[in-house]
Amino acid sequence: QSVLTQPPSVSGAPGQSITISCTGDRSNIGAGNDVHWYQQLPGTAPKLVIYRNINRPSGVPDRFSGSQAGISASLAITGLRPEDEADYYCQSYDRSLSGVFGGGTKVTVL
Amino acid sequence: QVTLKESGPTLVKPTQSLTLTCTFSGFSLTSSGEGVAWIRQPPGKALEWLTVIYWDGDDRYSPSLRSRLTITKDTAKKQVVLTMTNMDPLDTATYYCAHTVVFWHPQFYMDSWGQGTPVTVSS
Numbered sequence: 001q002s003v004l005t006q007p008p009s010v011s012g013a014p015g016q017s018i019t020i021s022c023t024g025d026r027s028n029i030g031a032g033n034d035v036h037w038y039q040q041l042p043g044t045a046p047k048l049v050i051y052r053n054i055n056r057p058s059g060v061p062d063r064f065s066g067s068q069a070g071i072s073a074s075l076a077i078t079g080l081r082p083e084d085e086a087d088y089y090c091q092s093y094d095r096s097l098s099g100v101f102g103g104g105t106k107v108t109v110l
Numbered sequence: 111q112v113t114l115k116e117s118g119p120t121l122v123k124p125t126q127s128l129t130l131t132c133t134f135s136g137f138s139l140t141s142s143g144e145g146v147a148w149i150r151q152p153p154g155k156a157l158e159w160l161t162v163i164y165w166d167g168d169d170r171y172s173p174s175l176r177s178r179l180t181i182t183k184d185t186a187k188k189q190v191v192l193t194m195t196n197m198d199p200l201d202t203a204t205y206y207c208a209h210t211v212v213f214w215h216p217q218f219y220m221d222s223w224g225q226g227t228p229v230t231v232s233s
Binding site for chain 1: 224
């Protein structure tokens, strides 16, 4: 069981918007530690899509956005495209556990 | 351009030790704010963070695996080495190394990843 909790799956039609949640506790997100998001396409290494809660690396479309409040963070994808179909993972830092990941969310484009 | 590549055995026997090498380029691992982490992913399962070594030699380990893991760096060779002892079939996974940005020590994120190397533990 992962320290950070994500929904196992989220789906949406092309063009729609979806949101993936990531819930922690006072040892990690709630302690003010930043959250980062990774996209993993099938058979490939993860790729950073959001860092420090809200920032997009160069080359990541502005359809991807992040937010954080309290013990939770969220990744939103607007204008969903077939190429967004992937697994998404949140990551933060925990006082006791150091680096921690969420359990991952499979995004399906219907 | 930052690149990382993992290398090591693809098959190890139970109880043996595993040694994986991450060879990197495009950064030095001597500059403040740099690090290299190891992450693994069992087949069909989620990512699991294992360990990180920072530019200053400081390190962190997953508490559940701490007793079995050692991370070291050789900045002259541009390599980071992960050693895991007492391997078990449950350690079968793809192992990734990643460049980490340490923005507020010890917090970090991983902005460049290697392709990963599969490791199977079986007799």
